Amino acid sequence: MTSTASRPSRVAKLPPRERILDAAEELFQSQGIARVGVQAIAERAETTKMAIYRHFDTKDALVAEWLRILAADYQAAFDRVETEHPGRPREQILGLARFIAEGLPTLSHRGCPFINSLAELPDRSHPARQVIEEHKARQTRRLVGMCADAGLPDPEQAAAEITFALEGAQVSTQNGSIDRVGERLLRIVAGIVDRPRASAP
């Protein structure tokens, strides 16, 4: 499994499974799930449909695995932000917002893969849909915890505000209705975290 480059040809190619997942990532993100055929993924991965079906039972299973990896990547990035500011929830939250804001130009007019994929998966029992919903639920729980640690009066409401802002920023980037989205997003989240309280300690 661990490859060890061997020495097949000049360029060291990744093993087929990785190439397939990379190809799926690029095509699903740029064109959506339904528009991308298994054959197209095979071609971009420089392999064949048969190889794909050797690693994944169905196209849906490949979609689910792609989203699983993507969710894990996001979780890892959030973990990194959190450990960068130990015991400082305010900075953790702002770091998270900065991470999203910095990713916006990359998403450009294609938006967030989770939001987009959900649109193509109306069936609530679809495995990929469950991956997304669990990821979003985890992310919300984490944010509520941070808001509580930061001493915000109503952590659940604050987490909802921040979540709406993050999701809305991605949607607005996609449809191009608002300029300087990243900048505005950071100001909004800072406003929530630094909101003046009614009572003082």
Next chain:
Amino acid sequence: MTSTASRPSRVAKLPPRERILDAAEELFQSQGIARVGVQAIAERAETTKMAIYRHFDTKDALVAEWLRILAADYQAAFDRVETEHPGRPREQILGLARFIAEGLPTLSHRGCPFINSLAELPDRSHPARQVIEEHKARQTRRLVGMCADAGLPDPEQAAAEITFALEGAQVSTQNGSIDRVGERLLRIVAGIVDRPRASAP
């Protein structure tokens, strides 16, 4: 109601074009664009594919027309909210938020049709995509105007905040990560509109 048409001529049927658009509306909203075939639309509209192609050049043209009508419906609803509170921009903005909040339970786990459709239309030159982008741009312009009328210090930033909140609320309703979304949305928008200013008149 659809099911079997036992009562033929008793019930006044809408003309085919309206039935097609109604059927498309229901199927696109509940299943997405790509998953719905022209044949399925014809069946639900109790007509044939030929009739659809008599009224619309392509499936894409039908999609664009559906979104055009939907955008017009939203515009009309916003107009109604605006004229309900003449000269009172604060109430207009809150009315707009209430309109969206009340619609959330209906959207349920399927979310906003504009957001969902954008996910399925990666091609920026697609006519339907342009319909959506123009609609969102108009909506933002209207909101900026209301915020300016309400005397908010930075109308563009306030409009962005409100837009993010509205879009984010719809996304979070779809993925189920947050409870009592409508209630939270109203509190957020009220907070923006009633935010204490640095200077007073």
Next chain:
DNA sequence: CCTGCACGATACCGATCGGTATCGTGCAGG
């Protein structure tokens, strides 16, 4: 050295896609 198996290549399957051609008929507008 030997061998099993992942791999790539190729050919195929039924189903469904968007879109077209053709024709008979009922009804609305002149």
Next chain:
DNA sequence: CCTGCACGATACCGATCGGTATCGTGCAGG
């Protein structure tokens, strides 16, 4: 009354979809 045309029905088109079967080969692990 007459007629044109929207309509419904039916049959068809090539392309593509997800998924499968089969086979030869090169290389890694024993």
